[in-house]
Amino acid sequence: MSSPDFHLLLPAKAENVLVVRQAVAGLGEAIGLPEQRIDDLKTVVTEACNNVVLHAYDQRPGPLAVTAEAGEDEVAVVVADRGRGFEPRPSGAGEASLGLGLPLIAALSDSFEISGGAGEGTRTSIRFGYAPPVGRDNGTPGIERIEETLSMQLAPGAAVRPVLARVLGAMASRADLPVDRLADSVLLGDAVSSHAPADFAEGQVAVSIKDGDRALDVRVGPLIEGGGERILAQMEIPGGGSLRKLARSMEVTKGVASDGSSAEFLVFEIAT
């Protein structure tokens, strides 16, 4: 089983659906999908995420997990939650989302299926293209964690740069950062992407982003020993400058990887 091109984990909130939409658009761009197909992908993923935001947690906080994997002939997307599963209930006034959302997914994707049950959470698995089905036994890594940050893991490849750039751009935009800071956040994302994935401890580019009022806190890693310093070195510009000056602060810290081992992280803040 290959790993997905990206795995996004973020709070299931209405304002986060746009971020997921940008991530899949970045992947679509990276694999050269035609513009209309990128639009379709955005719609399909939006509708699947809407179902999570509207129905999974009954107004309580909970995680939304999205994985996407581009194969030779298809993109496989899984949108998952840890919510209460589908339950029969009347829809509220004006709440037409579930009525139109699933038909949109059905019409624009090659196939989709919804699995899960009461108390198990729900997975919507969507496929574009006509390749034979792939298994879905890889679980949804990290979904047990509920955090107020966005975290993503990107498999090495052409999608890293556009997906990371678009997600950073969307988060910076939402944090109300001015245009020059937006550009800075994308440049710093590119600096991280260009280094990928040699120095990442788990073989995947891993980035967490927390957005605040006019600020983004970005945590890159887990990295292998010395990885943080090597990324910093790559940010040096001939003549004495450094891209690190684009961040308000940037440092290499020690932390804990998901398997409990100690690892390095590069943390930086982009702010007005």
Add this chain to the structure above:
Amino acid sequence: MGSNQGIPGSVRTGEIALERTEAGLPVLAIKGEHDLSTAPVLRQQLHSLIAEGVPIVVDLSSATFVDSSILGVILDARRRAEAEGRGFAVSHANGADPVGRVLDITGLRSELPVHAARELAETAAVGNPSGKSPA
């Protein structure tokens, strides 16, 4: 708002502008990307306009993305307007752009119906309460 040119991903949810025709007819122009996060604002604005008791036009021509929650709000507003005998019509001038594609796939282009120009929608909204074309 919309997109900051050249910066990938820097797309924000769009805006909803209340414009008026020369005759004073309110036109709610939906611009940029709209989804679950902006649906409550759109619903509120439409309800306020319906309460004003005037014919309403919703113009989707400058929208770059709408999801089913936005379409649901528009359908609900049309039902309310119809129930109160107010004119209501939708326009979208861009044919097969992403928004047009969603209107086609959901069947809403004919169901609402969606008029190909704002002026046509204005005429429909003023001419008959549901905004539907005369039989």
